[in-house]
Amino acid sequence: MSELDYVGKRILRKDGPDKITGRAKYTMDMRLPGMLVGRILRSPCPHARILNIDTSRAEKLPGVKAVITANDTLGIKHAFVETPRYPPDQYALAANRVRYVGEEVAAVAAIDPYVAEEALHLIQVDYEEMPAVFDPIEAMRQDAPEIHPTHPKVKEPFKNIGGKTYSGWGDVETGFAQSDYMREDRFESHLRTHGYLETQVALASFEPAGKLNIWTSSQGPFIKREKLARTLGLPLSAVRVQMAYVGGAFGGKVDLYAHEFCAALLSMKAGLPVKIAATREEVFAAYRHGQPLIVEIKTGVKKDGTLLAQQIRVINNCGAYRGTGVVVIFLAWGFVMLPYRLPNLKYEGYAVYTNNPPRTAQRGHGAPQLRFALDSQLDMIAEELGMDPVEIRLKNARQPGEQLPNGDNVHNCGLVECIERAAEHTGFREKHLQNRSVGTTLDPLRRGIGIAVSSYHSGSLIYPNSSSAVVKMNDDGTLTLMTGAMDIGQGAETILSQIVAEEVQVPVDKIEVIAADTETTPVDIGSWISGNTYVTGNAAREAASVVRKKLLDLAAEELEASPEDLVLDNMRVYVAGSPGRALKYRDLFTASIRKRRGDPIIGEGHWRTMQDVPFHPSLATTKGRWSENYAFDAQVAEVEVNTETGMVRLVRAVTAHDCGFPINPLLVEGQIDGQISMALGHAFLEEVIMKDGRTLNPSWLDYHMPCIHNMAVSESIDVITETYDVGRSYRTKEVGEGLVSAILAAIANAIFNAIGVRLYSTPFTPEKILRGLGRIK
Amino acid sequence: MHLPRFTYKKSDSLEETAQLLSRYDTGACLMAGGTELLPRMKYGLAMPEVLISMKRSPVSSPKIGSDGDLVLSPLMTLRAVEGSSLVRENAPLLSEAVGLVGSGEIRHMGTLGGNLCQETRCLYYNQSHSFQFKKPCFKRGGDICYSIPKGKECWAVFMGDIAPALYSLEAKVKIMSRDKTRIIPIEGLYRGDGKKPLILSPHEIIGEIFIPGSNGLRGSAFSKFSFRGGLEFAVLSVAAVLDMEDDGETCRSARITVGAVAAAPVRARCAEAGIEGKNISDRSLSEAVRQALDEIRPVPHHGQTSGFLKESLKVQIRHALSVAAGRVKKD
């Protein structure tokens, strides 16, 4: 690697000062003159026909400026996935039928929240209740109430199938026949919310000339614009989506939500700006959380631990509409394919409609659930075979350059090194043996250690498929970067600035970023599917190299030297060895205007993951390429189990990760610590408790997100597999999602190591521990 | 979420508050720290027309009364109680319990009186009912229970941490209204009814809290079981006091109170009687735990099963008793 000045450095976040001084303005803080308050009326029934909606009394209430129901809409359906196989299945406001408690039925805009609230009470909705079903297994039965017709392509006699993914390779029957040992297990995961601190909020302002301006707390403006324009019947160019600071998202703010649609439509109707902010309670009880999966696995191995065959069935309780339910059952296949070599697979995934609120992406998007199941079972197999957990993982871990069954390649995969270094760093093998022999002491506290691995894609093909960026020089030699990418707290603007800084040699604090505005910034994949650093980063790098090249050409002319001999350094150019005779960028800017027909030195760049692959893979069959860039990691958990209370504490978490190379080590560590704390909540504390489609704990008090004193010590080891060179594209890998996954199975394995209790479902509650120990019958 | 509309009145003394309460009749409500009342108002569970705020009212400091009782104002913030050395010396159990309430923020605002007078809690109740559980349950004036559907009454649980400690300290409270003042044992404050947990009429308030001094060797412990270990109500709590004979080994009298298992704190009276007169030993403590489990049946609440609560009760009582016993020896 050449000597780098900005990339690879621990540079502080650009948004840091605004945020820690409280100056940062979020969408929630925004106000416009004449702004109205919007509120949404939600269904109290899990499943019902809407017989009539009478809004007349609400409309007459003084202070109410607009009331809308499905009748005021164009009746255009939308969905996260919209393909011929999976056509959109949801109206922005329920028409004729509601399918979950909390579904949006009407909305009002009024002069203040009190009037808005009162207006909701005055709307009379007549429902005719219909039978409802909440459990996916029950919903699949033929006698279950029908929420939507089963997808026509599904041949099995199941009901309420919203989507199905069927995939595999090799021949599992042969694989099982050759196996020395086989086992079948079933794992279940539970419902968690993202925990973004800024609740969902949108502010819409429709101008009489026909332009809709909307600010919304999201993960990327372009997908929102597309869905808003279509459901509202506006030309794409008439909708401008902008951002303010985003108070967290974690996958929860990708889809189009009814509050965004309603704010827009109410503003169109009332002729004034309308803001709708969800309460925390609404977020808990009516918005989209992650996806609880049932994972059934049958695995066959050789005596030496080599995986031979797996048959896997994933059932996703996807709620009343598809949401990202069909994406999870597709991705789940990928999380099986990735970290371990597997010659034979038969995979089935079902997204099952139930009368629960729909679900969405959540950091890791299925990886934590899948890795929990797969890496727990792998430990159980190792136990049976008398193998060490590290050995069985090394035996099956993918090696650099391996081709995946779908045609992708793992390239410079560092998984083996991750496993070895994590094990070595923690003294895994000795501790693992030692903990087991403690057995009969009287001390109620037992220690355990466990390991697991995961892998995650860094950018995949999905709308919009590409990112582009513009870098323009300003008169004073500073730069402005225009990108559609959205900084949702992960540090996107800092990372992109570092890359531009490195290419053009302008310090990070001299780079202004204009971001995520559908009108003024180029299209971007958005801050999801973990493609920011790789896809947007390369686009920004290309844009910056154009600027670099223009500067070098011009300077070569001015200094009468060849471009190769020139050095760019802190907004100056000079011939190598003569820094005394340097040209300032601001002078080159003027020179460019003068000599290059007014060119103010602007560079444009674009990038697309898998540039030569035209389409995204099939959600139904997984056929087609998925990603060209996979990150890998191994995580070790050390736990302390109190055998009297059943409480488990994560004492230490060690993450060895192959992220290519860290563009900003500080941010990589931040992502790791954040994911460990999120996984810790997932493992022990957090659960959205639901009964018959209704949420029992819709508050921070009763939903137990970890506090700072619950945090575990988190350590990380960088396994470097890539380099960054100025002027060359790079393949660095994601660190924002994959590292929330392996640690779950590592914790489950550590609990087994401590007390010999195997947990088949998350969260790992004291009750499950005590039941496992036989303390509760 | 917004507060419903109300009229705001300021009061500078408990006497003035008592006056105001009777003037406004049932439409008024006293607000001390507001940490319990305001969330309920936001949920629409309380809608007083008049809020009588005592936030700025002067608060008398803890003192030892002529009969040796520790006397506390209900207006003391929990932080003030926690920080008082007089309380720590005379009622360490109270200091311990107070220090485990909610979080630093809640203890800064919340008061002793508000803590004792908090409502019972239930997941089906502590939320707004705009689209979930709209049909009122018993506690909201209806005739169903979501939590225990076969039940004919409300099973909401009293989850305050301080009352169990005061039970075990045999505290008394002064109840005052405009015209009347009476002093009752703390246990008389609670009706044991999830729907209406307190005996107070809308005109009555708590005026003072009295904690009798201990005359002899004592060990006490408060054990609060929660998942997050902060910013959380107790899954269950145990307040144990062991008063010892001068030999330091024989238990003269024991008080074991369990919180968050019913609509009021519950004394484990058989277990207490079982240890009294006995030497404190592994055996006598285990026997006490066994007896307590026989007499206390935790109501399943907040997603916990009764099987788990029983097992946890066993562990927590045992823990509280052992710690209390250990503390006797230290004195």
Ligand SMILES: Cc1cc2nc3c(=O)[nH]c(=O)nc-3n(C[C@@H](O)[C@@H](O)[C@H](O)COP(=O)(O)OP(=O)(O)OC[C@H]3O[C@@H](n4cnc5c(N)ncnc54)[C@H](O)[C@@H]3O)c2cc1C
């Ligand atoms: C996030 C959170 C966590 C919490 N955790 C805990 C916990 O772990 N343990 C716990 O015990 N509590 C907990 N609480 C409840 C907390 O509100 C109380 O602990 C606090 O002490 C209440 O005091 P306050 O002064 O704020 O009460 P207020 O809200 O002012 O009043 C509560 C009720 O008491 C009445 N009242 C107040 N003073 C008197 C008086 N002198 N006489 C008669 N009636 C009176 C009021 O009219 C009102 O009905 C928690 C609350 C929150 C919001």
Ligand code: SF4
């Ligand atoms: S226990 Fe009480 S508050 Fe809870 S649902 Fe039943 S009646 Fe309502």
